[in-house]
Amino acid sequence: MQQTGSREPQRIAKLLARAGVASRRDIERMIAEGRIAVNGSVIDTPATLLTSLHGVTVDGEAVQAAALARLFLFHKPAGVLTAARDPGGRATIYDRLPPDLPRLMPVGRLDLNTEGLLLMTTDGELKRQLELPSTGVERAYRARAYGAVTQEQLESLIEGVEIEGVRYGPIDANLERRTGANVWIEMILTEGKNREVRRVLEFLGLRVSRLIRTRYGPFVLADLPEGAIGEVRQHDLVAFRQSLGRGRAKEVAREQPIAVQGGAPARLPRSRPEQPPRERAPRPATPTPRPARPSAGTQKASARPERPPRPATAATLQKSGGAAPSASRARGPVRKPEVREELDTRPVAGEPTARAPRPKKGVGWAKAKPKARPTKPRRPRS
Template sequence: MAEDAPDSERGERIAKWLARAGVASRRDAERLIAEGRVKLNGKPVEQPATFVGAEDLVQVDDRAVHEPERTRLFRYHKPAGLMTTHRDPEGRPTVFERLPPGLPRLISVGRLDLNSEGLLLLTNDGALSRRLELPSQGWVRRYRVRVFGPVDDRALKALAKGVTVEGVRYAPIEAGLDSRKGDNSWLTVALHEGKNREVRRVMTFLGLQVSRLIRVAYGPFQLGTLPEGAVEEVNPKVLREQLGLAAPVRRRG
């Protein structure tokens, strides 16, 4: 049995349980535990190795956490001007404040920065979120990028070999010119890693100013015609097929 696999007698490690319940990623759940914000049956949890059973009561910040439901994934068309976070210390509006009512507690698969827009995947399963973020998943993040400045086709093609910007090494990037009107151009850019502000930093390195950044695909999931601000659940069958699962995703209660 794997170290953190569910056990019929002991239950499941609480950090993983919280991740599957959509509270946070497993890493962030461990941080919540370390901060003393998690209780099990009324007592503070002191070790991430604590196990949760079917009859146990789990609380975060003194609020009960419902047992994990089935894994769900949603496509969301993020508008520009929203932070991809549950709380912003500067009081800026967030994605999760603007979601339509009636959705379960969700966390994002990766992030889009304040001024970026387009496809953002949301899930109620922290473990799935972490899995889909890993570069080893091999999923391409594809963007439409409007830039201001002279576009050098050779410089764009050279990105396919990877590039180092201010000491940060970026993996090969596919970039091509779609259209040009005066000093403004539209590019298609595809990444495999999706490091923090990668597109903007690489474009700046090329002497280009980004005026719009729209993510149109994350792996097999497309933005398509989803209206700005709208959320649409991925069909469970499609989710199973794309993740290579042979049976419906079931979660222990």
């Protein structure tokens, strides 16, 4: 990675773009307007070579040295322009970004109706490396199109195709599935020319109804919500830039995908003031013995009040043999088992039959016998 403070002379537009002032095109426009000066002298050409930004001012303010490059992943919604401003008043990506972010530049562009992953960085040099076809950074798209196409037609795109005098490079296209009259197609390319995916599919007789970019190099869209933005960790970005220098961008992109979580940009945790340790009371050398806890049976016995003895009645005196009940029999006299007397229920001549006594309910209960009818004495035969 080229450092801003190196002794190798570089164009002033490149240095200012790396410092996050503006894009190279905007810097060239600012130079033509006379807004940039070096050591107090206004420059008039973007070809001015410098070794550092020392003494460079923009609108009279000194330019700070370039900080570490930062990279963000943004899920661009459909119907939003990839531009800083629109003369027609349409919504742009900067209208959807949080206001507390640094100045970000989009890496490449997505059409108005194209959605998906959009890389945004603070470093103009990193932006240039990611956009150049010579670095071989892959872009993956998923397209929903109306019409009929075969896998053989899609495989023919691997050799490139020329449409209306424009030559498009190799495209790795695969048919994912069919849903009624529509087809879903995955396409991987390395150039990313203007409306390349749409024009190639229209050349095959298809009409694109939805286009999503799912990957840019090793950076994937994953589950990033629509309209959300997340920052790539610094060590992942450094490892990716090293792979670009070794020409291993394709291998790293397929082996180690990088995703981020949606929400606010990553921030360092807030430092909390140090608090003195809490003073704890010293424990006693001999622990205080706890009172014995009564058992459950003891608690129930103590909680239940004693019943007073019942007064002696004639019935209880007769059953107990004339003695009054003691305190141990406070809950009532003991019932003695009843003795049933067997009665002779056979009918006797000349006397009505007596009804048998019915046993008490609960003690030897049985079904009552049928009633016996009285019989008349027979008259002797003459």
